[in-house]
Amino acid sequence: MPRRFDALLQHRAAHETATISALFASDPARASRFSARLGDMLFDFSKTQIDAQALDMLIEISKRAGVETYRDRMFSGAKINETEGRAVLHTALRNLAATVTVEGKDVMPELRATHARASQFARDVRAGRFQGQGGAITDVVNIGIGGSDLGPAMAALALAPFADGPRCHFVSNVDGAHIADTLKGLNPETTLVIVASKTFTTIETMTNADTAKRWMAAKVANPAAQFAAVSTAADKTAAYGIDAERVFGFEDWVGGRYSMWGPIGLALMLAVGPEDFDAFLAGGADMDAHFRQAPLAQNLPVLLALVGIWHNQVCGHATRAVLPYDQRLARLPAYLQQLEMESNGKRVSMDGADLPYHSGPVVWGEPGTNGQHAFYQLIHQGTRVVPCEFILARQGHEPELAHQHLLLVANCLAQSEALMQGRSLDEARAIMAKKGLTGAELERQARHRVFPGNRPSTTLAIARLTPFTLGQIIALYEHRVFVEGVILGINSYDQWGVELGKELALALQPILEGKADAAGKDGSTRQLVEYLRG
Numbered sequence: 001m002p003r004r005f006d007a008l009l010q011h012r013a014a015h016e017t018a019t020i021s022a023l024f025a026s027d028p029a030r031a032s033r034f035s036a037r038l039g040d041m042l043f044d045f046s047k048t049q050i051d052a053q054a055l056d057m058l059i060e061i062s063k064r065a066g067v068e069t070y071r072d073r074m075f076s077g078a079k080i081n082e083t084e085g086r087a088v089l090h091t092a093l094r095n096l097a098a099t100v101t102v103e104g105k106d107v108m109p110e111l112r113a114t115h116a117r118a119s120q121f122a123r124d125v126r127a128g129r130f131q132g133q134g135g136a137i138t139d140v141v142n143i144g145i146g147g148s149d150l151g152p153a154m155a156a157l158a159l160a161p162f163a164d165g166p167r168c169h170f171v172s173n174v175d176g177a178h179i180a181d182t183l184k185g186l187n188p189e190t191t192l193v194i195v196a197s198k199t200f201t202t203i204e205t206m207t208n209a210d211t212a213k214r215w216m217a218a219k220v221a222n223p224a225a226q227f228a229a230v231s232t233a234a235d236k237t238a239a240y241g242i243d244a245e246r247v248f249g250f251e252d253w254v255g256g257r258y259s260m261w262g263p264i265g266l267a268l269m270l271a272v273g274p275e276d277f278d279a280f281l282a283g284g285a286d287m288d289a290h291f292r293q294a295p296l297a298q299n300l301p302v303l304l305a306l307v308g309i310w311h312n313q314v315c316g317h318a319t320r321a322v323l324p325y326d327q328r329l330a331r332l333p334a335y336l337q338q339l340e341m342e343s344n345g346k347r348v349s350m351d352g353a354d355l356p357y358h359s360g361p362v363v364w365g366e367p368g369t370n371g372q373h374a375f376y377q378l379i380h381q382g383t384r385v386v387p388c389e390f391i392l393a394r395q396g397h398e399p400e401l402a403h404q405h406l407l408l409v410a411n412c413l414a415q416s417e418a419l420m421q422g423r424s425l426d427e428a429r430a431i432m433a434k435k436g437l438t439g440a441e442l443e444r445q446a447r448h449r450v451f452p453g454n455r456p457s458t459t460l461a462i463a464r465l466t467p468f469t470l471g472q473i474i475a476l477y478e479h480r481v482f483v484e485g486v487i488l489g490i491n492s493y494d495q496w497g498v499e500l501g502k503e504l505a506l507a508l509q510p511i512l513e514g515k516a517d518a519a520g521k522d523g524s525t526r527q528l529v530e531y532l533r534g
Helices: 003-014 020-026 052-065 067-076 108-127 150-158 176-183 203-217 234-239 263-272 274-293 300-314 332-344 376-381 399-421 425-434 439-448 467-488 496-512 523-532
Strands: 035-038 041-044 139-143 167-171 191-196 227-230 319-324 362-364 388-395 457-464
Touching: 003 052, 003 300, 020 399, 035 274, 035 300, 041 300, 052 067, 052 300, 052 467, 067 274, 067 467, 108 263, 108 274, 139 176, 139 203, 139 263, 150 167, 150 263, 150 332, 150 467, 167 176, 167 263, 176 203, 191 203, 191 263, 203 496, 227 263, 263 274, 274 300, 274 467, 300 319, 300 467, 319 332, 332 362, 332 467, 376 399, 388 399, 399 457, 425 439, 457 467, 496 523
Parallel strands: 139 167, 139 191, 191 227, 319 362, 319 388, 388 457
Antiparallel strands: 035 041, 041 457
C-alpha cells in the first residue's frame, strides 16, 4: 500500500473492533455530525465505522491529492483527461449561462444553440407540428448503447410521473431480440427513431438502426424523414438520409457516460418536455455549485467519495450495493455501474505506473423492497461485508397510495438499522427458548438466527423525486467518481478497456460467417466457433 493510505490503515487496524453502535453510544450527536445537507437533500453516513479522526484524515488525503485544484481545473476547461488530451466539460451542458473557454474559445454559444434547436424540435414533436407519415408521433425509439442508452433510459423511467409526450423506448443490445421486441406493436407511420452514436459507426447501434430503417420502410415511403441523430459525423448522417436540422452533435470533451445532459438526452426531453428537462439541468448545476463552493467537510460529493475510499481502499470491501427504495429508480444501479466502473476501473495511475492498491469497487444493486427477497440474505449474514447505499424519498407521487410509501420507507430504515445492530447469539437463544426449544436443538437453531451486525450503510434522502432532484443525484455521483479518481491518481475519463473486445469481435465475425479461418485462435474459441456454426 502507498504512503497515501498508511495512516488510515493503521487507524483502521487500531479501531477495527469498535462497532458502529458503540460510536453512536459514545456520541449522542453522531447522526448530525456525520451528515451533510444541500437544500432538501440529506446525506447520512453515520452508520459507518468512520470516526472523527478517520474523517479528518480522509479530508486531509483529499486535500493532499489536489481534489480542489483538479476540480477547479475541470470546471475551467483544462485538459484533465490527459491520456486523450481532452477537457472534461459535461458540467457546461447543464449550466448554459456560464462562460467556458477551451483553448481560448468560448464554447458556450454553440452549446446554447444546440440546446435551443433540440428544445424546439422537442416542442414541435410534442405539439404535433413534426409528424410521421401517419400523423403525430406517438412513440420514440432511442437506439444507442452504453452512455447513449443507460442515462436517458434510466432518467425516462425515473421521471415517468412527468412524462406527457410520446412514449419512449430504448434499444441497446445488438441481440436482435431487443429491437424485435421493442418494435413489435409500434406503428412505423407514427414512430420517430433517434440514432445516438457520436461517430455514427458504433456497430451495435448502426446494426439496430439499419433494422429499424428496414422495418419502417415497409410502411413509410421515406423512413429517413422519421429519423433523428445525435452525432458529430454530419457526413455520415447525411448519407443515411437524415436532414441536418434533425442532427444534434456534441464535443469530444463530453464523455459518453456523462452525456445525457446534452443531445443524448433528446428522448428524455421528448418525454417530459423542454421545461422539465431544463429543471433536470438546473438540479445538476445546483450540485455543481455546491461541489465548487462547500467546504470539504460539508461537501456531499466529497463526503460520498471519502466513504467509498474508506470502504474500498481502507476496509477492503470490494463491492458496494446501490439500493434505491423507489421503483422508478430501478435502472439507477445499472447507470451507476457504468459511470463508476468504466470511469474508475483502471489498473495504472496517470503516469502509467501500476496501481499499488485496488481501484474502483464492483457496483451493483436493485430497488427495494425487491432486493430484500433476493440478495439481502448475503448482505446480512454472508461472510463478506457489502457496504450499502440506500436512497429514498420522503414523499411519493401517488398520494392515494401513501400507506404503501410509508411501508416502503419503513423497510428502508429497518434495513439500515438491522445491518448496524444485527442480532446476538444470546438474543437468538432467547427467541428460540420462547418457541419451546431446549438443549442442542435450541443452540443449533439459534446460531442460524445470528446477524453479525456492524455492517455499514449510507442513506441519501430527498423530499421527492423530481427532474431537479434527479439532476442533483446524478451530478452528485458524477462528482463522487471524480473525487475518488483524483485520490486514486487515475484518469476517470478514458475507457481503453472497452476497446480490445470490440477489436476481437470484428475479427471473429468473418470467421463465424465462414469467410475466414479460425486457425489462429485458441482451442476453446475454435471449439466454440465450430459448435456455433453448426
